[in-house]
């Protein structure tokens with residue numbers, strides 16, 4: 001499949017992701033979502049997952065968070081819009097954003113456990129995953145979950161198995177209001193433009209596309225009615241990017257650390273060649289013996 | 296080589312068997328931690344996970360070996376901390392570091408059981424192993440993944456990696472010094488050193504041991 005060509009692997013030297021015509025995207029139009037969770041059910045069904053029976057915490061969030069078995073979850077927010085006096089019910093389908101610059105892939109120590117395809121999909125290869133949880137620390141969206149059952153990382157695959165054979169993701173297929181669309185990234189941007197114009201004409205002046213530049217854009221995008229304040233939507237990051245701490249750890253700390261260790265080892269070898277062994281002389285032994293005799 | 300048969304040579308006990316076992320448990324767990332840790336640290340050393348039975352097992356074992364190291368090092372700490380307290384000789388010794396490096400021991404002050412370099416290794420390791428243990432728990436996904444925020448875990452990982460590099464540097468100094476200063480390694484294998492070694496490197500300590508009557512004639516080979 002030309003669209004599923006592998007372009008990046010974790011813990012391997014591979015060039016940064018190049019955006020291009022082959023890029024795909026899922027567009028989630030938050031303004032059209034009715035919170036029915038058909039997408040959640042379709043995701044469980046297609047990926048053959050069983051979520052544990054949970055409990056009701058007084059909200060519609062169910063399950064309450066992403067889990068190794070729930071790659072997507074609807075997050076409900078009640079927000080009082082001070083400008084209009086309206087109570088708004090904001091519903092966001094949470095899940096992997098498939099960043100162009102994926103923090104999980106950058107952080108992962110296991111070669112090939114996280115891969116990125118030329119179409120932009122970021123996928124986990126569970127055979128190679130070691131369960132360290134570094135991807136959890138690398139991700140700016142708090143998406144990957146480590147299974148207690150097999151100690152491997154799980155998240156939305158963007159139905160890479162379906163996309164590889166020309167199908168759209170299961171969630172998009174199941175959505176009754178067409179809040180979820182799938183196509184090339186350009187098609188999805190064009191579709192988003194239409195929706196945003198429509199929303200603007202209906203009084204949502206700040207409607208816009210969430211395709212955050214801090215991670216070089218994503219392959220799951222949102223149409224938000226309040227794109228000026230993404231964090232309204234259950235804490236969607238306003239300006240996500242890979243944490244500076246993670247960049248330091250995977251950048252300067254790694255190279256400087258290896259350089260220091262190498263220098264110390266070479267320094268020790270050179271010192272030994274120049275200074276020679278520090279040997280105890282026979283005078284030293286005699287002095288010691290004399291010291292004992294005197295005592 | 297000059298013959299030493301004319302004078303009776305003497306030996307001094309330096310480490311009892313308990314201390315030696317404690318040291319080697321610490322040493323082996325440290326080396327295993329460095330090997331498995333470096334495998335996660337850089338992809339070019341990822342193959343080292345093979346020594347532990349693969350990535351999943353290396354990931355599982357590393358923190359447990361860390362627990363062993365922490366307990367074992369705590370034993371060494373209790374044994375040795377008093378002998379590692381800083382004193383005036385140490386400052387004098389440090390001020391002559393060029394002579395130390397050049398091996399001009401005749402220009403150095405007389406030193407007790409440990410010199411300033413050994414004390415710095417001791418305190419450096421003590422501090423960094425504590426840091427590694429604390430940060431290691433924070434990044435221990437399997438059991439403590441939910442006990443701290445992701446931001447805290449990011450910082451802990453960076454500190455853990457940096458502290459690991461620090462301990463490996465100290466370890467290189469420690470091992471190199473033991474090799475360079477001939478006659479040192481037997482202190483940790485057989486438990487004793489020759490009187491000459493004591494005279495040359497730790498004369499104050501040797502004098503104390505002589506006073507206490509701890510210095511014995513070399514047993515016949």
Ligand code: HEM
Nearest residue numbers: 328329332333335336354357358361428431434435456459
């Ligand atoms: C003292 C107790 C220690 C604990 C509890 C501990 C725990 C951990 C944990 C949980 C990880 C993440 C990988 C995994 O889950 O296995 C890790 C990584 C690591 N550890 Fe430790 N560790 C300890 C001591 C050490 C020591 C003594 C060294 C060095 C000699 C070391 C070097 C490393 C390195 C280099 C990494 C990889 C960091 C990176 O990926 O940049 N650790 N440790």
Ligand code: SF4
Nearest residue numbers: 108129130132133135
């Ligand atoms: S848990 Fe698996 S996928 Fe995540 S960083 Fe570790 S090895 Fe990579």
